[in-house]
Amino acid sequence: MIVSILTVLFLLSGTAFMVIATVGLIRLPDLYTRMHAITKAGTLGIILVTVSLAVHFADLSVATRAVALVVFVLLTAPVSAHMIGRAGYLGEVALWSGTLFDQWDVSFGELRRETVETEANARRRAAPATGGDGRTEPVEEAPTDPPAGG
């Protein structure tokens, strides 16, 4: 009886968290907030449903697999969310218009500006070589950077 009550309790609370994650996926305004919703609420929902499964079966092999699944989800959900968020940011998915603070704008803005300057230097260096009239240009020697983002 207690086992049955605990199973229903864990099952319904996990379902509630998953439904909240889905509502967040539908309603939130941009990629990053949606990612935040499904990563946290979805992971907690999966964990609660798995605990409910382990409580219901009350079996050692099932409990072992349940623990393995919980550990697996806890390890992989942040990794995949980080990778997809990073890919979205580097792919210039727009932030929500109400965003107050973008910490990556500093570091990645500098990275983008450096890339643009390197390309401009490369064009400037390539342009006199195609002219080829023997004049010596007063070229400031730019450091030969490897192409960024390899």
Next chain:
Amino acid sequence: MVSLEGPLLWGALLTLFLLSASILAALVRVLRGPSLADRVVALDLVAYLAMGFLMTYAILVGESTYIDAALVLGLLAFLGTVAVARYIERIRSGEGVVQ
């Protein structure tokens, strides 16, 4: 074969219904998502919901084998998300362009 009774049966059925509705709602985001990354995030959530569905179905029919299927589904969802994230970054840096 359903082997439950009482509140556990109704709880499992309610869970299955809510998870099915959530999968449909997440598929709306897959269709409407403005960028590729939005669609991938929505498909990630669909995989999580399907894992929850499988585990609830394991409770409903009293068959513990479905938890292995849920584990494999989680593994495939993770690999797919990582692969698409790498793909988006390679498009961004120009490597993914087929010559």
